[in-house]
Amino acid sequence: MSALTTELKRGLDAPICLTWELTYACNLACIHCLSSSGRRDPRELTTDEAKLLVDELRRMQVFYVNIGGGEPTIRRDFFEIVDYCVDGGVGVKFSTNGAFIDAAMARRLASTDYLDVQISLDGIDAATNDAVRGDGSYAIARRAMDHLADAGFGPFKISLVVTRQNVDQLDGFKRLADSYGAQLRVTRLRPSGRGADSWHELHPTNEQQRQIYRWLLAHGEEVLTGDSFFHLNALGEPLPGLNLCGAGRVVCLIDPIGDVYACPFVIHDEFLAGNVREAGGFGRIWRESELFLSLREPEAAGACASCGSYDACQGGCMAAKFFTGLPLDGPDPECVGGDGELALAGVSPGSAPRPAADHSKPVRPSPVTFVRR
Amino acid sequence: MPSAQAESTQLQSVALGDRALELAPRVAVRPEPFGALAYHYGTRRLVFLKDRQLVCVVEALASHPSLGATFDACAVDARRRPAFERAIAGLIESEMIRERADD
């Protein structure tokens, strides 16, 4: 473990960046949505509260925010908030399904300083993608990409969540990204939000995990992974990246109602550090909350202590363990050694923690049946 | 502004210690317990500065006529200066630091 990762695990004086979900409202209903989004929460931060938060992030010298949701562009004050960030020296990267990126918006985005755009896509064809993200969502995403390209936006990102159904499409995704001069982001599915219900059907098989590992070894320098595959390092040579969990140490999540969580994949009371509306705001939570201070303590290997791979995989992902009902000081459910699968067999059905709140829209009869609870 | 390649050529012909340097315009340096984080808003690159005395040097560069003078001002021990020069050269290559035009 290098000196750098040791320092980062101890926690920084301020996040390097953080994820900021602007709204739980969304025009889509992806079956694996980590924030269970759909309906706006009436307690959403107001425009003024959002700007006060940005002021604080500036004071703390947070370098940039990763804005998401739900669908952040649904908020009427989306550009007002974005411009306020950028004008104040806080960079903005935002994640979107692209539904509202028409030609005019694409031009506006192209003319905004320090703004990165990431379009979500989970399949290289409508059949694969729409099975997860809903009818028409593939076409929506491609249209947004075309508008960005036409507007001369420059390199945007295409971000996919790897599933059992799209693992064989990694080369295709790379070609798609290359065709736009875009950067590909390959991320791990966690059993978070609505993902808790679909994880067992969607998550890659053991053999597919090896396929992912080999692909990332071959292409990892050209793609971004959000460093979400470090649990695969137990398979051999470490993948490019920092290979550490930054939750509560380097990054965190601020949700639409101002709740601060360790990361976007653990929206649950267990990982709730506080709310920015409290006295002391975000800064106090980052520096002094019990949760974040405890995450910055050296972690215990626990049940993994005797495994030779622990240094490489570090026990995997907190969120993956938590929402599958596994203890945090034990193997990841997708442990490449198979220890996670063994442990899962001991979890009684229905006993795994449920996500904090469900912002999903009510289910209505539709031609396409989603896998939902 | 000289390109990185032109700068490295210049580095070969004139000692780094004699160059007048400064932080590149879109770089933010944020102190941390271990040293500092330097972030370039243009390139999106992030560099970890591992030594607090190095941070002092980086932040003082623009106020001194040369890197050597900055070392003096920050009381950098002569035996550490080669390592500091390697770090500064690395920061020039990462486009975090550049030569000052106003000499």
Add this chain to the structure above:
Amino acid sequence: MQEQETLENESREGDEQAELVEELLIEEISIDGMCGVY
């Protein structure tokens, strides 16, 4: 992308003029290589 040069620490031999050979004092890190963000 990480760039890292690690030089071995040499033991000082009591020579005041000797250069201290240190690890590179900077390290570039890829923040996109950081788990926990979109």
